[in-house]
Amino acid sequence: MNDHMLYDVVLKITYEYENTASGGRQVLRLMPAHIEGRQNFISGSLDISPKLDERNDRLDFFNNALTEVAFQGSYDEIIFHVKARIECLEQVQSLNIAPTLDGLKREIASVTALDFISPHHFMGQSQRVRINQKIKEFALSYVQDAMTVVEIVEAIGKGLYKVMKFDAEATTVDTPMEEAFEKKHGVCQDYTHIMIACLRSIGIPAGYVSGYIRTIPAEGEKRLEGADAMHAWVRAWAGHDCGWIEFDPTNNKAVNTDHIVIAYGRDYDDIAPVKGIMKTYGASTTKQGVDVIPIVDKIAQTA
């Protein structure tokens, strides 16, 4: 197996308005990130129509790249078109030197910093993640004595995958995580928020990862859920030595070269792909198309 994967990522989001809209300002987090030792950003472009009045590229608190755009005139359609070539590097499973929950607690307490990698940001409640007794009990049911944090993260991720039913129709972007958990259904966003709540409820710092996953599975593997849209999964802090680890509860998989990261945040609210989209009176429709094609496959296709 390759120790790295090369992908062409294509994303097209289209908003169509029944009545002409005008003006508006958005913040976009759509472009794959460059992460040393994890993911190489080779090239990329973000094209937008109609013509922009303003565009500003910068980093947010969690060091994610974002693009703020503003339109002035009127329009009845907005298109965001992302193209990027990304290399994903194989993550070698290191020795499991992660602490237990008690050890983790001490390690967290020893961190006296609030920079963007500090685990403190990823504890307790955040805008979209709330902790309740039921979630905590659910999380604890997967924890056994002497388990390391890495083992606990995987156990909870797997456990969640087992009890949840993937259902793209059951929830919307604004469905509260409690409801998705209660009814045990939803999409990647719901899986991710519930798993974050589980981890935080037992003292493991956890955050939200937005990104893409490969569209066509590697040979002999089944097609990944969420491949036809943008995806989300979980990141958890497993102590100083192991650092941040990632798990995809929707696909019951430890994250490796199938996943391309866009941004890291506490939950969806920190890093929603598009914020501030125009709401006009009258109907509007949104279409999203994603293709994440491994370059080798592409060569094979054209050959």
Next chain:
Amino acid sequence: MAKKSKTIKSQDERVADVINGYARMEGVADELLNHDGTIRPVWQEFINFFSSLSDATIQKRFARGDQYLRDAGVFYRRYDQGDANERDWPFSHIPIILDEGEWDHIAQGLIQRADLLEYVMADLYGAQDLVTQGHLPAELIAATPEWLRPMVGATPKSGSFLHLLAFEIGRGPDGTWWVLGDRTQAPSGAGFALENRVATNHVFADHYAKMQIHRLAGFFKRFRSSLMDMAAPDDCGVGILTPGRLNDAYYEHAYIARYLGFMLLEGEDLIVHQGKTMVRTVDGLRPISVLWRRLDSSFADPLEFNEASILGTPGMANAVRNGALNMVNALGSGVLENRFMLAFLPRICEAIRGEKLLIPNIASWWCGQEKERDQVLGNTENLMFGPAHSTFLPFEQNEMFSLMGNGEHVALRDQVLNNGQDYVAQEAIKLSTTPVYIDGKLRPRPMTIRVFLARTENGWDVMPGGYARIGQEKGETVLALQGGGQVADVWIKSQGEIERESITDTQGKTFVRQVQDVLPSRAADNLFWLGRYIERSEMMMRMARGYHIRLGENEGQPTPLLQFMSHHFAKFEVEEGAPLAKTINATLFSAMGSAGHVRDRFSNDGWAALKDLSRTAQIVANDVPDGDEAANAYHIMLRKISGFAGLVHESMYHYTGWRFLKIGRALERASITASLLDYFTKTGVPDGALELPVEICDSTMTHRRRYLVTTNSDTVVDLLALDGMNPRSILYQINDFKEHLSFLPGQSDQVYLSDLAKTALKIHTDLSVSHPDDLEKGYFKDLEEDIYTLCNMLNEAYLS
């Protein structure tokens, strides 16, 4: 002789009467009396004066203050039982009097605290040394919703994060002052303090003038100039950013905007354009770079903070980051209000400044530390517990609890034990009491004072006075203020002469006329609609009066004419089948809504007149029987509404905003008149129908004098549509509209007429050259449509 000495008491006796009935509470300090029961010297003069007043005089004086507050429309809003009602101002007429020397000590302590808070704020949004060095726990800050991550690394344009602060202080049993909480997000109350001062001045005018009490105007004047100094040269002014009329302190925002001459702006009045903040005005986008923020930071920008906020302006946070906008106070300043801060500030002060807090804050312990938690749980005597991340003062919400006593509170104690990081324990200090006049006697009640500090070019300026809150009940701790009480003025008594300055003082210049007239589009829109709603309700009142007079004449029996009328009224219905009285009530309610949005542009008299009108309409809608009684009620309402119109016409300055009000009125009158003519001059109308439009348009007398024939459709049309001399005619309204339009931005400086002016001119010309005979069937229906077109064009050009 002996008899006389019994009825007329000496001053000493009268003072003794006042004092003897004053049951001072044990174990707490009192503002009026020393521990030995003697009067504090600073109160002596006031008590001498007060004791010379008879009970009746006191009531009369108090009533004067209350009348002022009612006339001024001072109210506050409370959100209980799910509805937001305006409540009467709970004013306690007796001021709190403090000595200048003691006040100086308080001022020094609060200036030190303000500097300390500025340091902490700059650190939390900058280097974060306090966290890395262990003075503030990282986990506490990370869990604070008011610590806004997007603002980390942003330095304020003016160089300072904090510009206006308030501190809630109280006096402990041994006489020392304590800080109960810091207000740093968007402190309210400075305007209320000013209103309380005006009100006490109405109550004790003669006495106040004689006593040497520090005035408040100078503080506001210096704060105003410090804000104006921050503005850029091409700014259209300084804005006060308000969450809008549903906020509990909206009245204060409007009041202070009017007082300081600042624009009152809501989020939708602003737009970020090419990195700059602009006001949407009727004259296009105009730059602004200083906003006094009365809106919580997290609502200020839906792109970076609370996405659900509809009160904010997208892009505002980035404008601040780019140094294009001065926010007073900086976005994210709410972090300093968290209860847990009080547990760390004393040590931070010592570590950073090498000195103790001059005025301590109430002793507080964060229960997230094992040692502290065990200590406070070990001895819960005189402690209160509350959420660590709450930004409320101890008495503002019923969120504080006590763990005193045995066996009780097991669940709460377990909460603190297991989730210590979520709780702070605080000393439940016993507050001092101050006199309140209840049932003809002075009684002691616990109080706190909110003190305001403004940053000026000469450093922090302390308002010599404050906003006092007084507990309802006799209780002694801070918790006695829970559930609301009264408010009072605070007098700082000087030993020497005081400076008497007013907000309108101008340096050396005797006369400064402010020419700038920036009218935000939203304000113009509200004035336009206010004009329309008022006119609409007036026309409907006339219709209703006409109807009820005829109903009364027919002993309540339906006639063809009455049915014909009702059918027309249905046009205005807000809900199907609702009687006209209900519709009138609803329309006036809408008028109040529009007026409420532009409280800062509205005189108090105008507001009071409108409120009175709306109240009457409500009574008429609910309680007045049809027929003669209703007709009478409409007589009264029509008198009231013409009173309001008179105020607008006679007293409102002819700013651009006034023109929008007049335009709204003219276009509404024109369109309703057109619809009346369309309906009531048709062929085959019931007997007497032709009289109605003339009557509704208040032109009966004119008609009689002007035409020597009986009423026919030609005379009616001529008088109500085509006669330019009749102030009720459609032609007159269009003429009026054209006149006002010519004063609006972008109308007079063009070589060619604007589309709006062209359309108006066409309508005008058509009406001017027509004779009743020329008008084809359906003319007035089309005319009504044309007038709506004018409204839409006006909306497009100025109001959106």
